[in-house]
Amino acid sequence: MPEDNGEEKKTGLLDRVRSDVKTLTDTVKEKGKEEINALKEPEKTQLYRSVFRVKHDEEPRNRALSVLSNVFFHLHPAKVNRDATKYNFTWGMGGITFYLFVVLTFTGVLLMFYYHPSKVQAFRDILYLENDVPFGKLLRNMHRWAAHLMIIAVWLHMFRVFLTGSYKRPREFNWCVGVLLMVLTMLLSFTGYLLPDDQLGFWAVTVGTNMGRATPLLGSEGPFGAQLGMTPYNDVRFALLGGSIVDANALLRAYIWHCIAIPLIAAILMAVHFWRVRKDGGISGPAPVMLESEIKDERKPRPVVLKPSGMQ
Amino acid sequence: MNFHQMWEIASSPDNVPIVALLFLVPFYCWYAFRQALANDRLIEKLEADPAAAKTAHRKTQPYHPKWEREVHTWPYLMRMELVAAILVTALLMVWSITLNAPLEEPSNPNVTMNPAKAPWYFLGLQEMLVYFDPWIAGVVMPTLIIVGLLAIPYIDENPLGNGYYTYKQRKFAIWTFMFGFIGLWVVMIVIGTFIRGPGWMWFWPGQTWDASRVEFAVNRNLDQVFGVDGTWIAMLLPAAHKAYAPILARTIFGIFPLVIYFLVAGYAMFRVMTWTPFARKIFQRMTLLQILTTNIVMVFMLSLPIKILLRLLLRIKYVWVTPWFSV
Numbered sequence: 001m002p003e004d005n006g007e008e009k010k011t012g013l014l015d016r017v018r019s020d021v022k023t024l025t026d027t028v029k030e031k032g033k034e035e036i037n038a039l040k041e042p043e044k045t046q047l048y049r050s051v052f053r054v055k056h057d058e059e060p061r062n063r064a065l066s067v068l069s070n071v072f073f074h075l076h077p078a079k080v081n082r083d084a085t086k087y088n089f090t091w092g093m094g095g096i097t098f099y100l101f102v103v104l105t106f107t108g109v110l111l112m113f114y115y116h117p118s119k120v121q122a123f124r125d126i127l128y129l130e131n132d133v134p135f136g137k138l139l140r141n142m143h144r145w146a147a148h149l150m151i152i153a154v155w156l157h158m159f160r161v162f163l164t165g166s167y168k169r170p171r172e173f174n175w176c177v178g179v180l181l182m183v184l185t186m187l188l189s190f191t192g193y194l195l196p197d198d199q200l201g202f203w204a205v206t207v208g209t210n211m212g213r214a215t216p217l218l219g220s221e222g223p224f225g226a227q228l229g230m231t232p233y234n235d236v237r238f239a240l241l242g243g244s245i246v247d248a249n250a251l252l253r254a255y256i257w258h259c260i261a262i263p264l265i266a267a268i269l270m271a272v273h274f275w276r277v278r279k280d281g282g283i284s285g286p287a288p289v290m291l292e293s294e295i296k297d298e299r300k301p302r303p304v305v306l307k308p309s310g311m312q
Numbered sequence: 313m314n315f316h317q318m319w320e321i322a323s324s325p326d327n328v329p330i331v332a333l334l335f336l337v338p339f340y341c342w343y344a345f346r347q348a349l350a351n352d353r354l355i356e357k358l359e360a361d362p363a364a365a366k367t368a369h370r371k372t373q374p375y376h377p378k379w380e381r382e383v384h385t386w387p388y389l390m391r392m393e394l395v396a397a398i399l400v401t402a403l404l405m406v407w408s409i410t411l412n413a414p415l416e417e418p419s420n421p422n423v424t425m426n427p428a429k430a431p432w433y434f435l436g437l438q439e440m441l442v443y444f445d446p447w448i449a450g451v452v453m454p455t456l457i458i459v460g461l462l463a464i465p466y467i468d469e470n471p472l473g474n475g476y477y478t479y480k481q482r483k484f485a486i487w488t489f490m491f492g493f494i495g496l497w498v499v500m501i502v503i504g505t506f507i508r509g510p511g512w513m514w515f516w517p518g519q520t521w522d523a524s525r526v527e528f529a530v531n532r533n534l535d536q537v538f539g540v541d542g543t544w545i546a547m548l549l550p551a552a553h554k555a556y557a558p559i560l561a562r563t564i565f566g567i568f569p570l571v572i573y574f575l576v577a578g579y580a581m582f583r584v585m586t587w588t589p590f591a592r593k594i595f596q597r598m599t600l601l602q603i604l605t606t607n608i609v610m611v612f613m614l615s616l617p618i619k620i621l622l623r624l625l626l627r628i629k630y631v632w633v634t635p636w637f638s639v
Contacts, residue, residue, distance in 0.1 A: 063384040076389065079382040083373040085389045088347060091340065092396045099397050103404065123418045130415065141408035148329040149404070151433050155493075156340055162464075162489050163344045165473035165482060172465035179461045186433055193431050200326075202419030203428035207438065211450025216637075222447045223637035245421065287475030288370030289355050292590065293362070295471055 075274050083286045089164070090283065093157035097185075098270070100150040107143040108259065115195070117255035119248045122197035147189045154182045166284035174276040177269055184266045191258035197251060205254070206246050212237035313518040321506055325411045330432050330505045337498055341490075347372070348477035355480060371476075426510045426523055435504030436497050442512065443619040445638055453616075460492075460609045467606045469597045484584070484591055488610065496616055531629035533562075533638075540565045559635060566632025570639065573618070573631075574611060581610040 042048050053069065064078035083089065114133055115125045129136035158178065161167060167175035190208065194201040214222045218236040225235060232244045242249030277283060322331055350372045358365040369375045383389075416425075430438045440449035472481040479486060507514055509521035542561030546554045585606065586592045595603070622628045632639040 060384065063386050066386045067384075067390075073386070073390070076385040078385060080385055080389050082379065082381060082383045082388075083371065085383060085392055086373070087392070088343070091343070092392070095393055096396055096400055099400055103401070126415060137412065138408050141411065141413045142404055144413040145328075145407045145411070146404055148432075149400075152329055152333060152336065156336065159340065159493060160344070162493075163348070163486065164475060164477055165485075166475060167465040168468065168471070168474040169465075175465045176462050179458065183458060189433065190431060196415055197419050199416035199419055199423070199425050200414055202421070203425040204430050207428050207430050208434060211437075211441075211446045214446030215451045216447050219447070219451075222451070227636070246419075285475030286371055286373055289351055289358070289476055289478070290472050290474070290481075291355060291359055291365060292472065292481070293359070295593075 075278070077278060077282055080282065081286070084283055089286045091156060091160050093153050093160055097150055097153040097157055100146050100153060101266070101270070103146045104143060104150065105263065107139055107146065110139055111143055112259060117195070117252050119197065119251060122195065122251060126196045126198070143192075147192060151185060151189055154185050158182060164285055168284075171276075171280045171284060174273060174280060177273045177276065181266060181269050181273060184262055184269065188258060188262050188266065191254045191262065194246070194251060194254040195258065202246055205250070209237050209240055209246065209250075212240055314520045315518065317520055318518055324414070326414050326432065327505055328407075328411065330501060333498060334502070337494065341494075344477055345479065348479040351476055351478050352480040355478065427508060427512055429504070429508075432501060432505060436500035438512075439500045439504040439508065440616065443616065443623050447637060448639070453612075456609070456612050460613075463605055463609065464489075467598075467602045467609075469602060470594045481590075483588070484594075488613075492613055496613065531623070531627050533630040533633050534569055534628055535562045535565050535633060537628065538565070563632075563634045566630075566634065566639070569631050573615070577611045577614050577618075578607055581607050581614070584610070 038045050043052075052066075067073045067076050067078050111129070114129050114136065116122060126140070129140055131137075133139070161175065161178065190205075194205045213219045213232070213235065215225070215236050216223045217225060217228055218230065219225045220230040220232050220235040220237070222230070232238065238244060240250075240253070241247075242253050321327060354370070354372055358368060358370065417423075429435065437449060437454060440453060443449070444453070468485055470482060470485065472478070473485075506517055509515040509519075510523040511525070511527070513525060513527055515521055540558075540561050542557030542559075545561045545564075546557035549557055549560075585603075586595050598606075619631075622631070630638040
């Protein structure tokens with residue numbers, strides 16, 4: 001009996017183990033399949049839904065919701081002109097400019113961890129970044145080249161907006177915001193030029209700010225500046241540099257303009273810029289062409305300042 | 313030909329954006345004008361056939377009557393944005409790995425860089441310093457550029473070409489902008505980068521940048537060309553102040569060429585603004601303020617190439633010399 005029992009137990013145990021293993025492998029197979037199938041539709045997973053809240057079956061309502069219910073995407077309209085999604089009309093330059101601003105903010109913040117805006121340390125910090133910080137060189141290179149690229153992208157964006165006549169009614173004001181943003185972009189780049197505190201930046205900023213000395217009325221060497229009591233120690237250049245030469249104060253001012261003041265102003269103007277794109281009826285085209293014979297009221301000049309928006 | 317010198321300038325990492333501009337600007341000009349001319353052909357066709365114009369699809373983009381006019385932002389636009397972001401990131405990565413950001417010696421006020429160049433995007437302004445005094449090149453002109461750009465939507469009274477590329481319907485606006493952007497801004501940057509060497513002297517591409525080169529100052533002022541020396545005015549002045557006569561004469565003399573320039577250029581720009589029948593039609597729509605602003609901005613724009621010609625061809629430095637400023 002004990003043998004039987006033993007045998008019984010043995011077979012029972014073996015069978016149980018065997019059946020357990022079978023159940024396990026079956027379950028693993030089955031659940032694995034389920035898991036892999038779930039990967040094919042990641043938007044159906046609990047993880048995905050917990051993050052994005054809304055179901056994303058491919059139906060018009062959900063496609064609209066995916067844009068409207070996301071804080072980062074809702075700058076877009078739910079629908080756009082079908083032809084506007086092609087590259088040839090916009091060249092994507094506005095979007096690329098904004099993306100580069102994001103890249104520059106990201107790399108810029110990382111650079112700030114390694115940089116002290118003081119005459120003693122600034123240049124050494126750059127050497128440290130270039131030689132010792134892991135990926136420091138890449139970081140600095142990326143920041144510089146992204147800045148150059150951003151300027152090119154801004155210019156091409158303006159070029160495109162001009163050539164498509166997109167500044168015309170009702171988008172006049174947004175063009176102006178854009179012009180200011182372009183100026184800010186160049187100032188951002190210019191203030192950043194001084195920060196490595198090397199000969200290149202030093203002399204570029206010296207050349208640049210020397211022009212400030214020649215400002216009419218407000219510069220010590222500008223027309224009528226001397227007559228108004230302007231000296232190198234109280235003129236507009238002094239205000240820019242915080243001194244009569246490009247030195248420690250100029251470095252600190254450049255740093256604060258570059259890292260805090262101008263990005264803040266630019267961010268506010270960008271918010272206005274994007275908001276106005278939406279409020280002025282989305283991007284301007286590609287619009288249907290208009291014919292000369294369709295111009296209304298040919299002889300009805302009105303003062304610009306009194307002309308209401310939207311009138312043809 | 314000093315090809316090594318050329319290569320050194322073109323391959324300097326900070327000049328890469330300008331080399332890129334040399335390709336990007338012509339490419340996008342071609343890209344825009346290809347679409348503009350296609351639209352112009354469509355416009356011509358529709359204008360010839362008013363009946364068809366009422367029903368025709370007024371775009372050169374592909375069209376099918378069953379297609380919806382609008383598509384969902386997600387995914388049709390946002391996937392393009394994603395692709396653009398990825399491409400830009402890849403480009404930046406490659407660029408940053410292959411080319412190092414320049415770093416010179418630590419800043420030293422006692423050692424001047426020669427040539428000391430502004431960042432590349434301000435080289436147009438620095439190049440302008442050759443032709444104008446700093447208060448014009450560095451302060452007045454940049455202000456005018458910004459003000460002029462801000463004014464564009466308020467002075468362009470042409471309702472056509474809103475939201476599509478066209479050349480035919482906006483010849484005046486496009487010529488003016490191309491002249492300003494390419495002729496006066498991009499070209500000046502290219503000159504400032506590739507042509508201007510040590511001492512901001514003119515070196516043709518391929519010429520060796522010779523830091524010891526000396527240029528003889530053969531520039532004169534306009535009053536010297538005309539031999540204004542104040543002898544007439546000296547006769548009118550009391551004996552005690554006769555020494556001021558040349559200064560006074562120069563100051564008074566210089567007003568005339570400027571007034572003449574503003575009158576002639578203003579009239580020329582008026583002719584440009586009313587060149588074609590269509591331009592005259594738009595001119596009729598403009599208010600006095602719009603006409604004056606357009607005219608003045610264009611006269612100032614034109615002053616730069618005029619001054620460049622005066623300087624490079626006739627070797628004239630100043631047109632108007634006063635004790636306080638010179639133009």
